[in-house]
Amino acid sequence: DVKVTQSSRYLVKRTGEKVFLECVQDMDHENMFWYRQDPGLGLRLIYFSYDVKMKEKGDIPEGYSVSREKKERFSLILESASTNQTSMYLCASSFWASGAYEQYFGPGTRLTVT
Amino acid sequence: SQQGEEDPQALSIQEGENATMNCSYKTSINNLQWYRQNSGRGLVHLILIRSNEREKHSGRLRVTLDTSKKSSSLLITASRAADTASYFCATDAGQGGSEKLVFGKGTKLTVNP
Numbered sequence: 001d002v003k004v005t006q007s008s009r010y011l012v013k014r015t016g017e018k019v020f021l022e023c024v025q026d027m028d029h030e031n032m033f034w035y036r037q038d039p040g041l042g043l044r045l046i047y048f049s050y051d052v053k054m055k056e057k058g059d060i061p062e063g064y065s066v067s068r069e070k071k072e073r074f075s076l077i078l079e080s081a082s083t084n085q086t087s088m089y090l091c092a093s094s095f096w097a098s099g100a101y102e103q104y105f106g107p108g109t110r111l112t113v114t
Numbered sequence: 115s116q117q118g119e120e121d122p123q124a125l126s127i128q129e130g131e132n133a134t135m136n137c138s139y140k141t142s143i144n145n146l147q148w149y150r151q152n153s154g155r156g157l158v159h160l161i162l163i164r165s166n167e168r169e170k171h172s173g174r175l176r177v178t179l180d181t182s183k184k185s186s187s188l189l190i191t192a193s194r195a196a197d198t199a200s201y202f203c204a205t206d207a208g209q210g211g212s213e214k215l216v217f218g219k220g221t222k223l224t225v226n227p
Contacts, residue, residue: 035217045216048213090156100162100206101215108155108156110154
């Protein structure tokens, strides 16, 4: 079974802090994603990585950066956390199966910025 | 960029009834996928239907796709309390298959025992 793990289920940080969210997948998938999920807005893509050290901005990259030094690990960085970044953060990885990419998700990190 | 829109936003039914959720999208697709999310958890892939397919079954799930209407439906038959979750459609609109999926906002299904 594919396993995608996220470093924390719940996180509380203060405004202005630098925050690291870690995601690890164990199936050698090339693609990894960070989403945020907010009520009424669904899932929105923050960043996407298709290979080590390669990244692509998603729909809402402002205020975030990412790092992918190893294939299995994709980190999301909030340079200076703000209250409007309070959200559920979901990491996913994907692979090509039978003519399409299916995504596998981690359990999510609920981040509260106070 | 929201591609899929699910309908209804929320659905409440009794155990044993069928649940139908719909998804509409705007642009041509290569495939459409449905995912389930239990409360406070990550999404789980349920089923994928390609643009050249009209219907697909997996256990109690039945998915249809109408590319002329740019819409899909997910039917869960003989629902159970454990089916209570949010259901999302996701479209892959890239040429030859895109790594990125665009998710709708979801339908929240409640199955009452």
